[in-house]
Amino acid sequence: MAETLAGAAAANVRAYRDIGLMWTRAAMAYPASFWMMAFSGFVVGGLDFVGIWIMFHTVDSLGEWNLREIAFLYGASGFGLAFADMLVGRVERLGDLIRTGRLDAMFLKPLPLLLQVCADEFALRRLSRILQSVVVLGVACTFVAWSPVKVLVTLSMIASSSVIYLAIFVAFACIQFWTIDANEVANAFTYGGNAVTQYPLSIYPREVVTGLTLVVPLAFVNWYPALYVIGKPDPYGFPDWLRFASPLAAVVLMALALLVWRTGVRHYTSTGS
Amino acid sequence: MTSTSSADGSLIQVRDLHRTFTVRRKTSRFRGVRDEVVAVHDLTFSVEVGEMVGYIGPNGAGKSTTIKMLTGILVPTDGSLSVAGLDPSRQRTELARHLGVVFGQRTTLWWDLPLRDSFAVLQKIYRTSPERHRANLAEYVELLDLGDLLDTPVRQLSLGQRMRGDIVAALLHDPEILFLDEPTIGLDVISKGRLREFLRTLNAERRTTLMLTTHDLQDIEALCDRVIVIDHGTAVFDGPLADLHTQGGSTRTLVVDLVDEAPAISVPGAVTRRVEGPRQWLSFPADASAAPIVAAVAAAYDVADLSIQEPDIEDVIREIYQR
Incomplete structure (x- = not known):
């Protein structure tokens, strides 16, 4: 059973790769457009951080975090978002797929629906956003006083950050099974969530941080593991074990997202003809 | 492919099938009421291996809803349904290997890629063996005269060419059942004739079961030994075309x-x-x-x-x- 499950998973990964490659080839039919989009993705993402950097010319710290420490937060959240966006970002166009009947066509292929939706119009150029986050995170990492546990926590943070954003993309996209025009809702939590977690949560009121821990657990994307890796006290006095709980939050959130997806698919009513 | 069928031997088995939709209707600016719309009710029929069935009815009669339930897109509200021995909505991915579906009005091919590349991806998606894929591709491309068009991006194909491409795409994995939704819509007379000829050959040589919805009488006359007429969500006629004429006076x-x-x-x-x-x-x-x-x-x-x-x-x- 475990073997067939692993076999099925491997087959799905291969299918995603094949579909992704095909869209990449299709995108390469217009190479100039591809490279321009990739380059602008890198620059726009970079400008974001330049903004924070300029801000630090007038302030020395933000919520008692300095620029290098904030770069760590920025890189971790940015990587998670960019990675999730590349893998499943197209799920936010679910409403369009429903409207045009393309989702119906996906029902007719022997692959999981979510895989097909996410692989649809796969855009390799989004790799540039990931790259940009990696650069910032990489630089930030050079200032960390490393220990083996810190390495583990950092690696699990990067993985969890990606999975949490994946789950948020999927869960909120599902709203479109009920109301077709709701893709902005997901944006509020993905891109909006990234904008919030670029900064140390210590600049927000306690209630906001509680919400980001318990309701939409974006605090696990970078905040809690960073507290451990950089070695800071929790300004709100939340329990220390939260610093290691990011993988748990990621798994729970992903399970919830898949449940919502399943419910959405069974609720699906297609379009007129 | 060995054919799979339900206990009583039918390839498609539909019994007391129901599907209702909830439609929200605005009554004032902020209030709305929910209406239950019955799309399909008390629908019962079965289809045997190798049949060619015309599924017809006016717009809004429930044709598409039925096809969507048979292919696993929609979950039935009530009733039982089995296609190739499988429950369509619960065993959708498995069922997909037994089905080919062609929509006359939209394509499942990749717009910017040559036909050849679309077909190659389908081989991977369905995990058809390379030998069978090659053999099927060669045969269908020959029969549908697509040889010169394999390297043309789909967006540059005419409607008739694209339709033939879509049909090849639906058949490469050797489906036992082919659903066709308005397959000849928008085609010229010669293309229509060619397509019908091809479908007849397919049915004769491979025993592929065909179910098509159409508004074109000639499609039905050229292809279908049997017609199911649906109106207001239920079958009002099921039998040979000749009987339809007698019954309809x-x-x-x-x-x-x-x-x-x-x-x-x-x-x-x-x-x-x-x-x-x-x-x-x-x-x-x-x-x-x-x-x-x-x-x-x-x-x-x-x-x-x-x-x-x-x-x-x-x-x-x-x-x-x-x-």
Whole structure:
């Protein structure tokens, strides 16, 4: 059973790769457009951080975090978002797929629906956003006083950050099974969530941080593991074990997202003809 | 591929199928009421291996809803459903390997890629063995005359070419059942004829079961040994096309152009429906022979020209709905 499950998973990964490659080839039919989009993705993402950097010319710290420490937060959240966006970002166009009947066509292929939706119009150029986050995170990492546990926590943070954003993309996209025009809702939590977690949560009121821990657990994307890796006290006095709980939050959130997806698919009513 | 079928041997088995939709209707700016719309109810039929079935009915009768339930897109509200021995909505991915589906009005091919590349991805998606893929591709490309177009991006194909491409795409994994939704819509006469010829060959040589929805009587006449007519979500007729004409009380029309204007023609076996100058329209039962009527008219009048109009399937169906 475990073997067939692993076999099925491997087959799905291969299918995603094949579909992704095909869209990449299709995108390469217009190479100039591809490279321009990739380059602008890198620059726009970079400008974001330049903004924070300029801000630090007038302030020395933000919520008692300095620029290098904030770069760590920025890189971790940015990587998670960019990675999730590349893998499943197209799920936010679910409403369009429903409207045009393309989702119906996906029902007719022997692959999981979510895989097909996410692989649809796969855009390799989004790799540039990931790259940009990696650069910032990489630089930030050079200032960390490393220990083996810190390495583990950092690696699990990067993985969890990606999975949490994946789950948020999927869960909120599902709203479109009920109301077709709701893709902005997901944006509020993905891109909006990234904008919030670029900064140390210590600049927000306690209630906001509680919400980001318990309701939409974006605090696990970078905040809690960073507290451990950089070695800071929790300004709100939340329990220390939260610093290691990011993988748990990621798994729970992903399970919830898949449940919502399943419910959405069974609720699906297609379009007129 | 070995064919899979349900306990009673039918490839498609539909029993007391129901599907309702909830539609929200606004009554004022902020209030709305929920209406239950019944799309399909009490639908029962079965299809055997190798049949070619025309599934027809007016717009909104429940055709698409039925096909969507058979293919696993929609979950039935009630009733039982089995296709190739599988429960479509629960075993969708497995069922997909047994089905080919062609939508006349939209393509499942990749717009910017050559046909060849779309087909190659399908081989990976369905995990068809490379040998079988190559053999099927060669055969279908030959039969549908697509050889010169394999390297053309789909967006540059004409509607007829794209449709043939879509049909090849639906068949590469050797499906036992092929669903066609308005397969000839928008095609010219020659393309329609070619396509029908191809579908007949497919059915004869591979025993592929065909189920098609169409508004084109000629599709039905050329292809289907059996017709299911659906109206208001339920089957109102299920049987051979010939019986449909008898049941619908359908008529053929003899159009007579006389040399001079004349009063209404009166011959046994036909009724004159309309007179317009020298032209007259006579109707007679669809299953009766036209020969004696034509002979009688020609014997009694100076005839300049004659033509026979076949019954319009829409009229026949309308006739059935009204009973």
